[in-house]
Amino acid sequence: MAINKILRDTLIIAWIKSYPDFRRNPLTILLLATVGAIPLFFMLIFSGSGLLIHGLIGALISSVAFTGVLAGIQDISWDRYVKIREMIVAMPVHPASYALGTALAPLLLSVPSVIFFGGLLASFGALTLATAAWIIVAVILAWASMSAIGFMIATYLYKVSMMVLGNLSTLMGFLFVFIPPVFYSETMLGNLSWISILIPTSNVAGLVRVYMGLLPLPTETVIIRWLILIITTAVFITLTSVKARWREP
Amino acid sequence: MNEAVKSTELVKVYQSKERVEALKGVNISVDKGELFTLLGPNGAGKTTFLRIISTQLMPSGGDAEVFGNSVVDEPEEVRKHIAVVPQDVVTYANFTPWEYAYYFARLRGLSKPDARQAAEKALKAVDLLELKNRMCQTLSGGEKRRAIIASALSSDADVLMLDEPTSGLDAVARRGVWSTLRDMVDEGKTILLTTHMMEEAEIVSDRLAIINKGNLVAVGRLDEIKALTKEKYRVVIEGKFERMSDFAEVVKLGDRSIVYVKTQDEALELLKTTLKMNLRAEAAPVTLEDVFVKLVGGINNHGNQ
Numbered sequence: 001m002a003i004n005k006i007l008r009d010t011l012i013i014a015w016i017k018s019y020p021d022f023r024r025n026p027l028t029i030l031l032l033a034t035v036g037a038i039p040l041f042f043m044l045i046f047s048g049s050g051l052l053i054h055g056l057i058g059a060l061i062s063s064v065a066f067t068g069v070l071a072g073i074q075d076i077s078w079d080r081y082v083k084i085r086e087m088i089v090a091m092p093v094h095p096a097s098y099a100l101g102t103a104l105a106p107l108l109l110s111v112p113s114v115i116f117f118g119g120l121l122a123s124f125g126a127l128t129l130a131t132a133a134w135i136i137v138a139v140i141l142a143w144a145s146m147s148a149i150g151f152m153i154a155t156y157l158y159k160v161s162m163m164v165l166g167n168l169s170t171l172m173g174f175l176f177v178f179i180p181p182v183f184y185s186e187t188m189l190g191n192l193s194w195i196s197i198l199i200p201t202s203n204v205a206g207l208v209r210v211y212m213g214l215l216p217l218p219t220e221t222v223i224i225r226w227l228i229l230i231i232t233t234a235v236f237i238t239l240t241s242v243k244a245r246w247r248e249p
Numbered sequence: 250m251n252e253a254v255k256s257t258e259l260v261k262v263y264q265s266k267e268r269v270e271a272l273k274g275v276n277i278s279v280d281k282g283e284l285f286t287l288l289g290p291n292g293a294g295k296t297t298f299l300r301i302i303s304t305q306l307m308p309s310g311g312d313a314e315v316f317g318n319s320v321v322d323e324p325e326e327v328r329k330h331i332a333v334v335p336q337d338v339v340t341y342a343n344f345t346p347w348e349y350a351y352y353f354a355r356l357r358g359l360s361k362p363d364a365r366q367a368a369e370k371a372l373k374a375v376d377l378l379e380l381k382n383r384m385c386q387t388l389s390g391g392e393k394r395r396a397i398i399a400s401a402l403s404s405d406a407d408v409l410m411l412d413e414p415t416s417g418l419d420a421v422a423r424r425g426v427w428s429t430l431r432d433m434v435d436e437g438k439t440i441l442l443t444t445h446m447m448e449e450a451e452i453v454s455d456r457l458a459i460i461n462k463g464n465l466v467a468v469g470r471l472d473e474i475k476a477l478t479k480e481k482y483r484v485v486i487e488g489k490f491e492r493m494s495d496f497a498e499v500v501k502l503g504d505r506s507i508v509y510v511k512t513q514d515e516a517l518e519l520l521k522t523t524l525k526m527n528l529r530a531e532a533a534p535v536t537l538e539d540v541f542v543k544l545v546g547g548i549n550n551h552g553n554q
Contacts, residue, residue, distance in 0.1 A: 001325070005358065012352060012355050012356055013356070015352070016344075016348070016352050020341060020343040020344050020348070021343070023343075024343040024384065025343055081339065082338065082339040082340070082341065083335040083336075083337070083338040083339065084338075084341070086300075086305055086333065086335040086338075087332075087333055087335060087338070087353070087400070087401075088356070089303075089304070089305050090303040090304055090305055090328060090331055090332070090333040090410075091328055091332070091353075091356055091357060091404070092325065092328045092329050092358060093328075093356055247304060247305060247306065247307055247324065248300075248305060248306045249307050
């Protein structure tokens with residue numbers, strides 16, 4: 001299948017899955033922003049503005065990471081339920097278009113919150129143009145890795161009911177976003193700070209902190225963190241593509 | 250080649266906790282431009298057949314072709330010719346019929362102007378043009394179903410595959426869908442339909458096949474299917490009918506009995522008899538349902554055979 005058809009279909013599927021909410025259910029966008037805003041609110045209440053920047057980094061990453069894992073699990077299970085997946089399988093559409101479009105849709109919905117929290121970071125002087133590109137790449141990788149995890153779970157738990165998958169996706173979202181050092185610095189973990197490298201969300205949060213000058217790490221460690229982030233994303237994608245079947249066997 | 254769809258010894262075995270043979274070597278041929286109905290009880294294998302033909306499911310054995318393209322080896326070629334409406338499909342609540350028809354046409358590869366035109370035509374065909382910008386959550390069940398059918402029609406696919414498209418619809422909505430399907434056939438489309446509703450199969454089909462427990466039981470036009478049973482008339486008798494043992498084919502439904510007879514004269518004779526016994530009775534030619542029940546082995550004989 002021609003690459004331009006694959007890309008075009010990806011965008012159409014992403015549009016199909018995000019545009020109606022953009023237009024007719026904008027509360028979805030607010031809800032996605034709230035996932036990051038609530039912990040930020042409590043951080044401000046209980047610790048004042050001291051942890052504001054860390055909280056904003058967490059809110060920025062949670063905006064895409066939460067939707068990433070949700071995309072992989074909920075959209076796929078929902079699509080099975082409404083049977084739109086069956087209709088698309090029987091069309092001249094490449095499976096990559098479907099997977100990418102499905103993952104891209106929630107990212108589009110989270111763009112307003114990314115702009116909002118990113119804008120706040122910039123307004124506090126924590127974000128410069130020089131570091132913005134690295135941070136954007138890191139955030140995109142957070143989305144990619146979390147989407148890959150979501151797809152992997154949905155693929156391996158193919159026979160699990162939609163309701164269970166729905167709950168699981170929310171739980172996974174919370175686990176990946178709120179437990180590891182995403183809203184707080186990994187230095188608070190002391191000797192266990194290495195754990196943050198293994199989890200895509202906290203790894204990205206650490207990288208963002210590095211580029212903002214909040215976490216001093218040697219260049220080699222930063223490179224290793226990037227490599228681990230890319231490798232974990234690739235592993236999740238590979239595990240998914242090994243098991244995933246466009247056509248049922 | 251006049252065949253749009255052809256299956257050869259199609260087999261599907263599901264291997265879960267227990268082995269289930271959903272299709273046991275099904276051979277079906279659907280001509281271009283005909284509406285072919287696959288009729289069968291629940292769990293007969295209709296949906297499995299449709300899902301294999303529409304390249305959603307791999308067969309365990311045999312093969313099928315759509316316009317000469319193998320569903321096993323050339324699924325991408327098959328997909329260019331088909332559009333599918335799955336069973337119990339649910340609409341996106343905040344999607345409109347227009348969006349369904351337009352975006353599905355775009356996914357088929359149509360350009361924006363062509364997709365607009367195709368969507369307009371499809372919505373007109375299903376009589377939803379006036380409601381095209383209403384969100385699906387505000388539409389009735391029949392309108393939602395027609396919106397989904399419009400998404401299949403807008404693809405301008407040669408073969409439409411619809412899995413129980415009228416299931417759960419009221420009589421008026423059902424007829425609306427049937428009318429649309431017949432219009433599509435008039436336009437030269439080939440339609441493969443599954444249903445367990447006898448009336449639907451009787452009214453819309455050019456030809457039909459009866460499938461039961463994965464086996465093809467009968468294939469042909471309605472008259473050919475009806476001709477498969479020796480009994481051509483049915484007499485429905487209300488009340489206690491003492492002479493049931495005189496007849497070979499009798500079905501007992503509580504206080505009613507359906508007696509099947511071979512000729513009109515036999516039916517008339519039986520009517521006279523029942524009237525003399527002060528019972529209510531009604532005679533009519535056998536229906537597809539009568540034949541279907543007999544062919545799938547559901548008839549309950551109380552006669553002397």
